[in-house]
Amino acid sequence: MNKLFNSAVRVKILALLYGMECCEFGYLKERLKLTDGNLEHHLNKLENYELITQKKTVIRNKLKTEVKITKKGKDEFKNYLEEILRLSKSE
Amino acid sequence: MNKLFNSAVRVKILALLYGMECCEFGYLKERLKLTDGNLEHHLNKLENYELITQKKTVIRNKLKTEVKITKKGKDEFKNYLEEILRLSKSE
Numbered sequence: 001m002n003k004l005f006n007s008a009v010r011v012k013i014l015a016l017l018y019g020m021e022c023c024e025f026g027y028l029k030e031r032l033k034l035t036d037g038n039l040e041h042h043l044n045k046l047e048n049y050e051l052i053t054q055k056k057t058v059i060r061n062k063l064k065t066e067v068k069i070t071k072k073g074k075d076e077f078k079n080y081l082e083e084i085l086r087l088s089k090s091e
Numbered sequence: 092m093n094k095l096f097n098s099a100v101r102v103k104i105l106a107l108l109y110g111m112e113c114c115e116f117g118y119l120k121e122r123l124k125l126t127d128g129n130l131e132h133h134l135n136k137l138e139n140y141e142l143i144t145q146k147k148t149v150i151r152n153k154l155k156t157e158v159k160i161t162k163k164g165k166d167e168f169k170n171y172l173e174e175i176l177r178l179s180k181s182e
Contacts, residue, residue, distance in 0.1 A: 008096040008171075015178035080099075081175065087106035088172065 004049055005080050009034065010042050014077040017052060017069035025065035043067060051076055095140055096171050100125065101133050105168040108143060108160035116156035134158060142167055 004010055012032050017023065029039050043065075046052045051073030055066045069077075095101055103123055108114065120130050134156075137143045142164030146157045160168075 003099075005099040005102075006097055008094075011096075011175060012178055015175045016181055018179045019181035077179070081179065084102060084106045084172065084175075087103055088109045088168070090107055090110035 004045065004051065004076070007042065009038070010046060011077075011080070013039075013042055013046065014051065014069065014073060015081075017067065018074055018077045022066055022068035025067060028067060046073070095136065095142065095167070098133065100129070101137060102168075102171070104130075104133055104137065105142065105160065105164060106172075108158065109165055109168045113157055113159035116158060119158060137164070 009032065013028060016028065016031060025039065025043075028034070028043075029036065032039070034042075043052065043054060047054055050070055053068045053070060055068070057064050057066070100123065104119060107119065107122060116130065116134075119125070119134075120127065123130070125133075134143065134145060138145055141161055144159045144161060146159070148155050148157070
């Protein structure tokens with residue numbers, strides 16, 4: 001299992017993006033109750049591993065970051081979730 | 092969310108115990124493909140937070156460790172899983 005899942009925050013970010021495909025930085029921040037710095041740190045990690053992409057644009061002097069999950073990100077999250085679910089249903 | 096979930100191994104241990112209630116050290120080790128030291132380390136962490144209990148007995152000169160999930164452990168794992176599932180179903 002990917003070391004990226006050694007962080008509950010990253011798991012939650014991927015979970016949210018898995019359901020939404022893409023969303024804005026501000027939405028993620030609010031929904032997951034994170035600080036700018038913390039969210040940025042984890043998004044950069046996820047981007048380095050090609051699980052998400054970030055597209056930054058400036059609109060009316062304000063930076064807007066659109067975050068999107070990649071195919072690889074979806075697959076990795078799906079595998080993680082399926083493994084946890086499978087284990088939790090053991091007999 | 093508990094910092095204990097900042098480890099994919101601990102999440103998997105809890106998932107397995109959630110489904111089985113209790114099992115032996117050797118079974119956990121084999122099922123999750125962990126070394127003795129690694130499993131011991133994570134079990135001790137989970138025990139310190141009262142999410143599991145460990146009962147050690149000696150049978151025919153062999154140490155046997157029975158690992159059991161606590162009520163708190165079940166609740167914490169259930170909350171974690173439900174949060175991930177809820178986030179991944181966002182619209």
